[in-house]
Amino acid sequence: QKEVEQNSGPLSVPEGAIASLNCTYSDRGSQSFFWYRQYSGKSPELIMFIYSNGDKEDGRFTAQLNKASQYVSLLIRDSQPSDSATYLCAVIQAGKSTFGDGTTLTVKP
Amino acid sequence: EAQVTQNPRYLITVTGKKLTVTCSQNMNHEYMSWYRQDPGLGLRQIYYSMNVEVTDKGDVPEGYKVSRKEKRNFPLILESPSPNQTSLYFCASSLVKGTSGTRGQYFGPGTRLTVT
Numbered sequence: 545q546k547e548v549e550q551n552s553g554p555l556s557v558p559e560g561a562i563a564s565l566n567c568t569y570s571d572r573g574s575q576s577f578f579w580y581r582q583y584s585g586k587s588p589e590l591i592m593f594i595y596s597n598g599d600k601e602d603g604r605f606t607a608q609l610n611k612a613s614q615y616v617s618l619l620i621r622d623s624q625p626s627d628s629a630t631y632l633c634a635v636i637q638a639g640k641s642t643f644g645d646g647t648t649l650t651v652k653p
Numbered sequence: 654e655a656q657v658t659q660n661p662r663y664l665i666t667v668t669g670k671k672l673t674v675t676c677s678q679n680m681n682h683e684y685m686s687w688y689r690q691d692p693g694l695g696l697r698q699i700y701y702s703m704n705v706e707v708t709d710k711g712d713v714p715e716g717y718k719v720s721r722k723e724k725r726n727f728p729l730i731l732e733s734p735s736p737n738q739t740s741l742y743f744c745a746s747s748l749v750k751g752t753s754g755t756r757g758q759y760f761g762p763g764t765r766l767t768v769t
Contacts, residue, residue, distance in 0.1 A: 574756070576750070578757050587743055587760040630730075631694065636755055639703050640711060641686060643696040 547571060549645035550633050559653050563620040567633030567644055570614065574635040577609055577616045581628045582646065591631075592618070623651040655680045657761035659744050666734055667768045672763050674729045676744030685727035685751040686711070686758065687719065689740040696743070702727055703749060734768040741765050 550567045557563045565579075576595055580588035594600045594616065596606040606619040616635075620627055630646040657678045666672055678685065686701035688711075698711030698737075702721040716738055718730040727746075731738060745758035 576755060587763050588745075588758075590759065592758040593757040639699050639709060639755070640686065641688075641701065641702050641755075641758070642712070643688075643698075645695040 546644075547642045548633055548635055548644040550631075551647045552645075553647040554650060555647055556650045556652060557623050559625060560649055561622060561623050563623045563627065563649055563651070564634075565618040565631050565647050565649070567616045567618075567621075568614055569616070569633075569635045569642075571635065571637055571642075572611075572614065574614075574637045576636040577607070578634040578636070579605075579607060579616075579618045580632040580634060580643075581627075582632060584630075588632055593611075620649075623649075625651045625653050627651050654664045655759070657746050657759055658745055659742075659761040659764050661764060662762060663765050665769065667769055668735055669733050672766075673707060673728045673730050674731075674742060674744075674766070676729065676761060677725050678727075678744075678746040678759070679725065680748075681724065682746035682759075683715065683724070684747040684755050684758070685721065686745045686747075687727070687729045688745065689713065689719070689738075690743060690763075691740050697727070699742075726755060734766075736768050739766060739768050 549556045582588045592607045608617045633644040661683040687699040702708045744761040747755040747758040
């Protein structure tokens, strides 16, 4: 079992829809949880981080964390074609960082 | 401009020829880390550093060395590169939260290394 697992994708949604990206992790000691976006040929860029159970909203993005279920998700509201990218889930425990393989999202105009 | 810089951006070398990839950040971040990204294997951590003079192994440290003598710099050294180290390498930095967490990493532009 991989330490961080994401929906294999690809995920395709129409413009304006909600995109839902999911991630599960195996280490219950994980402390911090992150979502990154990576455009093809570019470096990952931080979208959001979340430390506590519940929801965290930032503009069109909402991260949800459920430590009991070892689950973290990212919702993108009003998806735009510019949101088309690979989304990486990452967890950190004592400095050791583990990334999921990513979910590729395509937003169709 | 706040940034993480890496040099060189592209490098083609031969097996066994020692090389260093530099990484520097201007954000006064305590945490720095090196990753390699390979198709089908995702982003994997090589080494990380929580602060000056403190380094730890990630998931794939074999064949790599690092040092953290200054807060802003975190070079990656390949003493004897081999073809299986051909990859895209990213350096990243972050503020440290509390005793061991981070606030999200900022990545450099990447170094594409080819070892023949």
